Amino acid sequence: MKKEDTLFCNKCGKRILMENGLLKEDCVKITKSWGYFSDKDGRRDTFCLCESCYDEITAAFVLPVPQEEQTEYV
Template sequence: METYKTVLKEVRIRDEVYCDCCGRKIDAEREDYLHLEKQWGYFSKKDGENHVLDICEACYDKWRSSFAGAK
């Protein structure tokens, strides 16, 4: 026989998103953005650090144009 109990579970949901470059609030329901997560490893000067970035499309386009070989 199985018995059940009801429990309340705390859940994290996205509330708001802001661009980490320009600071503009991103309407995540109507526009896309770049979300990056990086856990730095042993051979990095940032060993153990976790970096998370959200970048709006306009800032991404500006950033990408600075890459070597960008078209």
């Protein structure tokens, strides 16, 4: 199994199901390249969150995540 075939939720450690390099369950993958105006200039962070951890984190937001109906699926 190739390394990129395995994804884990960084918050709870749950394995995100993948098959042939394709996600079999939805998750949030965030890549952030920190820029000059941060203390992390030149650093790139990538992490994943499973759906339940996403719900947990966004539920703690002071301002709720704006939700809109998606009419076109890509």
